[in-house]
Amino acid sequence: MSRFLLNRLLGMVVVLFGVCLFTFVIFFVLSPDPAVQICGKNCTPEAIDQIRENLGLDQPFWTQFWTFISGLFVGRTYGTGPNAIDCAAPCLGYSFQTSQPVTDMIMQRLPVSATIAIGAALLWLLSGVAGGLISAVREGRFADRFIAGLTLTGMSIPNYVLALSLQFVLVVTLGWLPFPQAVSFGNDPLQWFLNFLMPWIVLAIGAAAVYTRLTRANVIESLQENYVRTARAKGLSPGLVWRRHALRPALTPIVTIFGMDFANLLGGALITETVFGLNGVGKLAADSITKNDQPVIMAVTLLAAFLVVVGAMVVDLLYTAIDPRVRVGSAK
Amino acid sequence: MTFTSTDLEVEGAAGGETVGEPAPASPPAQGRHLVHAFLRDRVAVACGVYILLVVLMALAAPLLVKISGYGPLEFDQSAVDPNLGGLPIGWGGGMGAEHWFGVEPGNGRDIFARIVYGARVSMTIALAATVLTSVLGVVFGLIAGYFGGRVDMVVSRVMEFLMAFPALIFMIAVLSALPADNRQFLLVVVISFFGWPYLARIVRGQTMSLKEREFVESARASGASSLQIIFKEILPNLASTIIVMTTLAVPGYVGTEAGLSFLGVGVVPPTPSWGQMIASSVPWYAVDPAYFLIPGAFLFMLVLSFTVLGDRVKKIAESGEGRA
Numbered sequence: 001m002s003r004f005l006l007n008r009l010l011g012m013v014v015v016l017f018g019v020c021l022f023t024f025v026i027f028f029v030l031s032p033d034p035a036v037q038i039c040g041k042n043c044t045p046e047a048i049d050q051i052r053e054n055l056g057l058d059q060p061f062w063t064q065f066w067t068f069i070s071g072l073f074v075g076r077t078y079g080t081g082p083n084a085i086d087c088a089a090p091c092l093g094y095s096f097q098t099s100q101p102v103t104d105m106i107m108q109r110l111p112v113s114a115t116i117a118i119g120a121a122l123l124w125l126l127s128g129v130a131g132g133l134i135s136a137v138r139e140g141r142f143a144d145r146f147i148a149g150l151t152l153t154g155m156s157i158p159n160y161v162l163a164l165s166l167q168f169v170l171v172v173t174l175g176w177l178p179f180p181q182a183v184s185f186g187n188d189p190l191q192w193f194l195n196f197l198m199p200w201i202v203l204a205i206g207a208a209a210v211y212t213r214l215t216r217a218n219v220i221e222s223l224q225e226n227y228v229r230t231a232r233a234k235g236l237s238p239g240l241v242w243r244r245h246a247l248r249p250a251l252t253p254i255v256t257i258f259g260m261d262f263a264n265l266l267g268g269a270l271i272t273e274t275v276f277g278l279n280g281v282g283k284l285a286a287d288s289i290t291k292n293d294q295p296v297i298m299a300v301t302l303l304a305a306f307l308v309v310v311g312a313m314v315v316d317l318l319y320t321a322i323d324p325r326v327r328v329g330s331a332k
Numbered sequence: 333m334t335f336t337s338t339d340l341e342v343e344g345a346a347g348g349e350t351v352g353e354p355a356p357a358s359p360p361a362q363g364r365h366l367v368h369a370f371l372r373d374r375v376a377v378a379c380g381v382y383i384l385l386v387v388l389m390a391l392a393a394p395l396l397v398k399i400s401g402y403g404p405l406e407f408d409q410s411a412v413d414p415n416l417g418g419l420p421i422g423w424g425g426g427m428g429a430e431h432w433f434g435v436e437p438g439n440g441r442d443i444f445a446r447i448v449y450g451a452r453v454s455m456t457i458a459l460a461a462t463v464l465t466s467v468l469g470v471v472f473g474l475i476a477g478y479f480g481g482r483v484d485m486v487v488s489r490v491m492e493f494l495m496a497f498p499a500l501i502f503m504i505a506v507l508s509a510l511p512a513d514n515r516q517f518l519l520v521v522v523i524s525f526f527g528w529p530y531l532a533r534i535v536r537g538q539t540m541s542l543k544e545r546e547f548v549e550s551a552r553a554s555g556a557s558s559l560q561i562i563f564k565e566i567l568p569n570l571a572s573t574i575i576v577m578t579t580l581a582v583p584g585y586v587g588t589e590a591g592l593s594f595l596g597v598g599v600v601p602p603t604p605s606w607g608q609m610i611a612s613s614v615p616w617y618a619v620d621p622a623y624f625l626i627p628g629a630f631l632f633m634l635v636l637s638f639t640v641l642g643d644r645v646k647k648i649a650e651s652g653e654g655r656a
Contacts, residue, residue: 015493019496023505026509027509152636152640152643156639158591158610158631158632158635160591160594161632164610164613164624164628165624165628167617167618168618168621172618264498266498266501267498267499267501268500270595275614285504286596289508289595289597290596292508294509297505297509304501305496305497307498
């Protein structure tokens with residue numbers, strides 16, 4: 001087990017290093033010179049050179065990459081002399097457009113994103129498994145067909161179209177929900193719930209549809225297994241057969257994709273937060289794209305990759321716990 | 333969000349450390365019979381007809397715009413009311429005989445013309461991405477599956493690496509870093525770059541099991557080269573898998589293009605694309621809902637049609653209904 005853990009951790013470090021390098025190359029090679037941007041209008045070539053030197057942009061690629069990586073662990077200082085800017089570890093960069101360390105900007109907005117992400121994840125997990133179970137129990141009947149229609153719709157509707165439609169119907173026309181704002185839970189739990197309801201639905205819809213289909217297919221398949229027939233023949237009560245023999249194997253794959261999907265949420269949050277104007281990490285990334293604030297885009301990209309890699313690792317560990325057959329060590 | 337998960341992918345992901353997908357138990361259906369079985373399915377035909385309409389609309393865009401009378405870039409200040417901040421005059425965002433789908437608030441550009449030209453952009457990008465992804469996926473999948481060993485290891489590692497990326501955020505990062513001159517081309521490249529491993533993984537798995545079959549062995553014994561075996565013996569047997577996977581992937585590409593354009597890193601204005609039209613409708617959604625509803629409905633129906641179609645094709649191929 002410990003060897004398996006060590007292997008996975010090592011693999012994770014390698015992938016993360018690769019992601020860092022890849023991201024850095026993209027922004028280093030392809031993007032326009034940040035020094036020119038910082039300098040703004042009325043800029044002389046000497047001033048640009050000065051900025052470049054201050055920021056270490058005149059250094060070779062590997063030196064810059066190394067400075068960036070070590071900044072993640074021990075922090076770094078931009079420029080020299082009285083104008084030097086300190087960026088404490090973990091330093092993800094410094095946004096010259098807003099004059100803030102990127103780490104601070106992300107940390108400020110993380111609570112909003114986490115609220116949206118966790119709520120959405122709960123929503124799609126519950127509705128997906130419930131919908132899938134109902135479909136499987138009523139296979140081929142009206143409820144099953146109805147849910148199948150809903151899942152196809154949920155999979156196909158772009159979440160920004162859904163967001164605008166919900167907002168138009170529920171907020172503007174009917175006035176049932178408030179225009180979403182990041183209300184804190186402590187102040188007013190009801191308002192908190194009502195404000196975050198639409199973002200949760202919008203972010204959850206696609207995944208809920210996929211989970212419904214997956215649960216349905218898995219449950220139907222596991223009900224046809226021999227051990228279920230045996231259990232039934234033994235005279236086990238139908239409820240127990242369901243719980244112990246049909247559901248458990250059917251839900252294991254859900255655990256696997258749940259971890260991956262949860263880690264991937266940041267991408268979806270980008271659109272959801274932008275449409276609803278909620279100030280989370282996704283909105284930060286979207287705004288930075290418009291302003292071309294590269295250190296922020298790069299930091300969010302790395303954060304997203306980090307979440308995905310960690311998510312994959314957690315899934316692997318969970319899977320080992322649930323299903324001993326996949327233990328890597330025993331394969332050898 | 334934009335990569336529609338398919339059951340085929342999920343099977344692979346669920347196994348955690350599985351090596352290679354199981355080959356289908358029954359021999360796959362062949363193309364022509366697939367079409368026959370498909371034509372008997374009314375829902376699938378309806379979806380096919382809508383997709384065909386969008387394609388025709390895209391092809392005939394200049395002609396349609398000539399009939400409707402307004403081009404996609406023409407401003408019509410007489411259709412908007414400057415006293416109301418540029419809201420379109422009349423019901424439904426200015427719908428009527430003059431402007432069939434109404435006009436954009438502010439500058440009065442004809443929405444019908446922009447939908448028609450937007451279909452052009454969306455379909456071109458989605459189809460080009462599909463073709464490029466399929467070629468990459470099939471070629472790398474075949475190579476990795478057939479040759480195995482070190483080649484397989486390298487290709488597999490690259491695929492795992494690409495699939496471990498948060499694709500949407502990465503596409504955004506790459507596109508925002510690149511210069512905006514040739515976005516449509518870049519969109520195709522970027523979407524395909526992150527898309528091919530999903531097909532390649534399945535092609536690889538099936539190739540691995542196909543190459544052990546007798547007909548491959550007999551071809552090898554009669555002196556066929558590796559290339560001949562790959563393209564003449566193995567590839568034809570993968571046809572239905574490739575058709576299914578590709579149809580299932582198209583809605584993802586349509587959605588991705590629209591999503592990226594919505595976020596401002598896709599198609600550059602004034603060239604219209606459906607996603608970008610919806611993005612520019614956001615400030616107006618409360619007062620002029622038609623502005624987001626029309627492109628939204630077109631986009632939703634297109635993705636839905638491709639999704640349903642992919643589903644049906646998969647079912648037909650799996651059930652073997654179309655087999656001779």
